[in-house]
Each structure stands twice: as C-alpha cells, then as structure tokens.
C-alpha cells in the first residue's frame with residue numbers, strides 16, 4: 001500500500017509550464033502537520049480490507065529535497081516515527097533531479113527513505129527548456145546514478161507531447177531512460193490544464209497538444225520498449241481527480257479516464273493482428289489465448305478489438321480464452 005501525502009508545489013524553484021497540482025493531485029492542505037499525517041495513514045489503513053504486508057508513505061506533488069531544511073526534516077521525522085511504531089514500513093519521495101546531492105542522499109537514507117522518484121519528464125534538453133523545467137537531462141543522469149549507487153529504489157517520471165517534443169525526440173527520451181536502468185517508470189501524456197503557462201501558449205497558438213491517438217501511440221511505443229527492457233511501468237496516464245473533472249479544468253489535450261487501458265488494448269490488438277496476419281485464417285473459427293490478467297485488454301472495450309479483428313481478417317468467429325499456463329502478466333497472445 002502506498003499512502004500519498006501531497007506537498008503541493010513546495011520546494012519547487014519555479015512552476016513548470018504544464019503543472020497544476022490543484023487539478024492533478026486534488027485539494028490538499030499546503031501545510032502538513034503530524035496530526036494530519038497520522039490521520040491520513042490511519043484512514044488508509046482503516047479502509048483496507050486486510051492490513052497490507054508492506055505500507056509505504058509517499059511524499060508527492062512537489063520538490064521534496066528542495067523543501068526548506070527544517071520542513072524536510074520535520075516531515076521525515078513524522079514519517080520515521082510511524083516506521084518506529086510499526087504503522088508503516090518505508091518512505092518514498094518524489095523530487096527534481098537538480099536537487100539531489102550527497103547530503104540529500106545521506107539525509108533521506110538516515111530517515112528510512114527507500115524509494116526516490118525523479119521527475120525527468122524528457123531527456124531532450126530543448127524540450128526541458130521549453131517546458132520551463134529549469135534542469136537538464138545531464139541532471140537526471142547524475143541524480144539517477146547517484147541515487148542508485150546509494151541503494152535507493154529509483155524511479156523516473158516521463159511525459160509525452162511536451163512543448164518541442166516530437167516522435168523522434170520522445171524515442172530518444174525512452175532510449176536514454178532505458179539506459180538509466182530505473183527500477184520503475186511513470187508515464188503520461190501532456191494535458192493542458194487551466195491556469196498554466198501551457199494553457200496560455202495553447203490559447204495563443206504556440207502549443208498544440210497530441211491527439212488521443214498520437215498519445216496512445218507514443219505511450220504504446222514506450223510501454224513496449226520498457227517491457228522489452230524488463231523495466232516496470234507502474235502508471236500510464238494521470239489518475240483522475242474530481243478537480244480535474246470539473247468543467248474548464250482541462251483546456252485541451254489527450255485526457256481519457258481509462259488511458260492506460262486504451263494503450264494496453266492497442267498493444268494487444270497489434271499482437272493479435274501480427275499473429276493472424278501470419279496465418280490463413282479467413283472464414284475460420286479462431287481462439288486466442290492470453291494471460292488471464294490481460295483478457296479484457298485483448299478483447300478491448302465492448303469487445304472492440306475482437307470486432308475489428310473479425311472484420312479485418314474475415315473470420316467466421318473469434319473468441320478469447322484465458323491461458324492459465326501463461327505466467328501472470330506475460331504479454332503474449334497465442335492462437336490454437
């Protein structure tokens with residue numbers, strides 16, 4: 001179980017052009033007291049059906065290592081006492097690559113932080129500059145290598161469709177990110193939220209977001225590459241908040257509440273397509289087998305993938321069966 005605590009842009013030296021945490025994280029207090037933190041932890045644990053074996057407290061939504069020193073130590077102290085009391089097991093923080101140095105690694109380690117997520121967003125410097133990030137890809141390389149060397153489980157966040165990004169540049173970001181060997185990746189397309197510099201640029205015609213189809217394609221490419229490299233992608237697409245759903249919150253961009261499912265469905269459609277293309281299946285009854293975990297992705301929403309495949313290959317019938325012999329999570333489609 002990961003219990004999120006949002007620090008709401010605290011520690012950020014500047015505002016990145018796409019960032020509107022009030023929409024993406026929701027409404028959270030700016031100042032976090034020990035009492036609030038304990039209450040949040042108790043409510044998460046209390047609402048779990050059974051007590052999870054591993055509970056991690058995560059500080060998200062800002063630049064944790066850029067916090068004022070006293071505040072950073074206070075938050076780490078609150079979390080460490082929860083570890084001592086056996087209420088949680090570890091701490092996770094998300095932060096910027098240009099705010100990682102030896103002192104910060106030492107501090108985080110001494111308080112029981114095990115996992116650090118780095119906002120890399122892109123590995124192309126011009127894209128980072130146009131996105132108002134204020135750091136370079138070299139900062140990300142240095143930070144990830146330092147954290148990994150220290151023993152932290154190190155993840156990175158990436159975004160598709162940032163200002164100045166392109167298919168080739170995004171492919172370069174994915175290749176360079178794989179080279180960093182992160183323990184995990186979070187990935188989402190750029191959405192234009194109200195009250196951001198990106199919304200202004202969009203209004204003035206200086207920024208054009210990806211279409212939903214382009215965003216699915218880009219994230220599909222990334223997911224396949226990370227999967228081949230054995231790097232887990234722990235999130236695809238933004239988590240929907242009620243603030244995000246409020247009228248006017250999203251100005252433009254490829255937002256879809258089931259974005260991850262759309263990407264997976266597209267991957268499974270391609271796999272089935274390749275499989276059927278290699279055989280003489282016209283007018284036949286076809287049965288596809290897939291890991292039970294992915295059955296719904298192969299079917300697609302409202303069986304859309306199956307309908308498209310049936311029509312495209314002029315099949316008599318197409319059905320999907322879960323293959324219990326396939327390891328849970330294996331992205332393979334078989335035909336029998």
Ligand code: SF4
Pocket residue numbers: 009012014015016019020061062063096119
């Ligand atoms: S560093 Fe992260 S939290 Fe801070 S402004 Fe940029 S995207 Fe938002």
